[in-house]
Structures are given as C-alpha cells and as structure tokens.
Amino acid sequence: MIHLDEGTVLANGVNMPWVGLGTCKLRHPQAVERAVHAALDAGYRSIDTAAIYQNETEIGNALQKSTVSRELLFITTKLWNASHGYNNTLAAFDESRRKLGVDYIDLYMIHWPIKGQIKETWRALEILYNRGDIRAIGVSNFGVSDLEELIRHCEIKPLVNQVEYHPRLSQKKLMHFCHQNNIQVEAWSPLMQGEILHESLILQIAEKHGKTPAQVVLRWALQNGIPVIPKSATPHRIRENIDIFDFELPIEDMVNIHFLNENRRIGPDSGLYFYD
Numbered sequence: 505m506i507h508l509d510e511g512t513v514l515a516n517g518v519n520m521p522w523v524g525l526g527t528c529k530l531r532h533p534q535a536v537e538r539a540v541h542a543a544l545d546a547g548y549r550s551i552d553t554a555a556i557y558q559n560e561t562e563i564g565n566a567l568q569k570s571t572v573s574r575e576l577l578f579i580t581t582k583l584w585n586a587s588h589g590y591n592n593t594l595a596a597f598d599e600s601r602r603k604l605g606v607d608y609i610d611l612y613m614i615h616w617p618i619k620g621q622i623k624e625t626w627r628a629l630e631i632l633y634n635r636g637d638i639r640a641i642g643v644s645n646f647g648v649s650d651l652e653e654l655i656r657h658c659e660i661k662p663l664v665n666q667v668e669y670h671p672r673l674s675q676k677k678l679m680h681f682c683h684q685n686n687i688q689v690e691a692w693s694p695l696m697q698g699e700i701l702h703e704s705l706i707l708q709i710a711e712k713h714g715k716t717p718a719q720v721v722l723r724w725a726l727q728n729g730i731p732v733i734p735k736s737a738t739p740h741r742i743r744e745n746i747d748i749f750d751f752e753l754p755i756e757d758m759v760n761i762h763f764l765n766e767n768r769r770i771g772p773d774s775g776l777y778f779y780d
C-alpha cells in the first residue's frame with residue numbers, strides 16, 4: 505500500500521510527494537488562494553507551477569498566508585523556453601524564486617527540450633543545485649534522445665522528467681529508459697484534462713471500489729510509481745484528488761487500465777515549442 509506521508513524518494517534522497525496541485529491556467533489571485541489553501545488543508549504539500557503560468561507571485565502570496573511551514577512544502581517551478589542559456593537561466597531562476605517568496609526551490613526543471621543551449625542551461629541548474637538553491641533539478645517533456653544527449657555531457661543527471669502521462673499515454677519506452685537511469689517520471693495532465701473520466705472501464709472500476717473516476721486514474725498512476733499533479737480550481741475536487749490512499753487497485757484493474765493505452769496525447773508533443 506502506498507502511503508500519503510511517504511512520497512517517492514529521488515536518486516539524491518529528496519522525498520517528493522505523490523500528489524501535487526497542478527496550477528496551469530489558475531491565475532486570478534483569489535482563485536489561486538482558494539485552490540492553494542484548499543489543497544494545503546486537504547494535506548497537499550506539493551505545488552506545481554512554471555514561469556509561463558504567470559501565477560508564481562499569486563502562489564507565493566497564498567503560501568505566505570498559510571501556516572504550513574516551508575520545510576514541509578515541495579515547490580516545483582520551471583524555466584521557460586525563452587530563458588535558456590547560462591546567464592538567462594540564473595536570472596530566470598532568481599525571478600521565479602523572488603515571485604514565489606522562498607529561499608530555495610524544491611524542484612526546478614527545464615520546461616521543454618529546446619535545442620541549442622541546453623548544455624549551458626543545465627550547467628546553470630547544476631550550479632544552483634550545488635549552491636543549495638534547488639533541492640532537485642529536473643527536466644520536462646524530454647524524450648529518450650533528449651535525455652541521452654543531456655546525460656552524455658552533464659555532471660549531475662536529471663532527477664525527474666515531468667511528462668504527459670495517463671491511461672491513454674503510458675509512455676512505455678520512456679518509462680523504461682527513465683527507470684534504467686534512476687530518473688523519476690512525474691505525470692502532467694494525469695486526468696487527461698478530464699477526458700479519460702468518461703471512459704466506461706474507468707467508470708466501472710470506480711463504482712466497484714466506491715471511488716470516483718479521477719481517484720481511480722490517479723491511483724493507477726501511483727501504483728505504477730508515478731507521482732501526479734492534477735489541476736483543479738474546485739475545492740471539492742482538490743480534496744477528492746488526494747483522497748486516494750485508502751484503497752488499492754488489484755492487478756486485474758491495473759492491467760485492464762493499461763490496455764486503454766493508445767499512445768494518444770491531449771497536450772503538445774515535444775516537437776511543438778512556444779517561445780513567448
């Protein structure tokens with residue numbers, strides 16, 4: 505049985521919570537505060553943001569108003585595509601850290617594998633990591649060849665790769681590579697932005713366990729060893745999405761969900777980049 509208070513342990517020993525709050529498209533200060541406080545009250549300790557989400561200041565303000573101490577939090581943010589390069593990365597990191605109102609970031613990642621300056625960008629992340637400004641460095645949306653290239657020249661291997669992952673996209677080859685290289689995969693869009701919640705198999709399994717479709721899908725990811733960052737602006741759904749530690753999917757449910765894979769994405773693929 506996976507326990508809420510345990511989390512997954514990264515290759516450098518840092519504990520990463522199984523469930524974090526996704527915050528993409530959450531921008532209005534009151535909406536951010538409501539979601540962050542609902543999450544902290546429900547037991548979340550992990551918050552996922554990114555420079556491009558334009559909500560780091562609002563998240564920082566919401567965290568300042570909470571009574572949860574900094575050491576218990578796991579804050580992830582990401583370097584945007586337009587900020588690659590050694591000096592740009594150091595400056596972008598400082599800006600994110602300032603907006604979030606914290607001394608250090610728990611997990612800082614390259615948002616997309618932009619060709620050109622990854623080597624210099626990663627070197628900046630390694631410096632920040634060695635200084636203690638970041639507890640874990642990682643990447644997002646890296647495929648096997650992007651990881652191979654990075655691993656060839658880096659001193660510190662990425663600890664996490666955050667990618668799209670849900671029952672329609674089980675990422676078999678990437679999972680295998682990350683496992684072999686001690687890189688923790690983390691799931692974005694773990695609910696497939698809601699689409700998978702209408703699938704009849706998921707509905708059936710949910711009914712059988714007295715849980716909701718979202719809980720089944722998130723639990724499936726956890727039992728595959730993948731931490732999740734479901735986004736919701738709705739307090740009752742935020743609570744629902746972390747209430748997944750009191751049941752276990754038997755092997756037949758795990759396998760049947762696995763067969764839903766269609767290698768189908770709901771979000772952009774790594775071939776599509778945004779620079780602004």
Ligand SMILES: NC(=O)C1=CN([C@@H]2O[C@H](COP(=O)(O)OP(=O)(O)OC[C@H]3O[C@@H](n4cnc5c(N)ncnc54)[C@H](OP(=O)(O)O)[C@@H]3O)[C@@H](O)[C@H]2O)C=CC1
Pocket residue numbers: 525526527528529552553615644645666667691692693694695696697698701718719733734735736737738741742744745771
């Ligand atoms: N690294 C990357 O490139 C990317 C990272 N991400 C990160 O991953 C997070 C999650 O991904 P996201 O794309 O937001 O999609 P999700 O798969 O988390 O789905 C979010 C949607 O599902 C709805 N929802 C949430 N919980 C429930 C529930 N229990 N029952 C029914 N509906 C529910 C939400 O609605 P409502 O809010 O109205 O409750 C929202 O519309 C992002 O917020 C972001 O932090 C996302 C995309 C790319």
Ligand SMILES: O=C1CO[C@H](CO)[C@@H](O)[C@@H]1O
Pocket residue numbers: 528554556772778
């Ligand atoms: O995290 C993400 C969500 O939104 C961005 C676009 O604005 C994506 O590029 C990205 O991967």
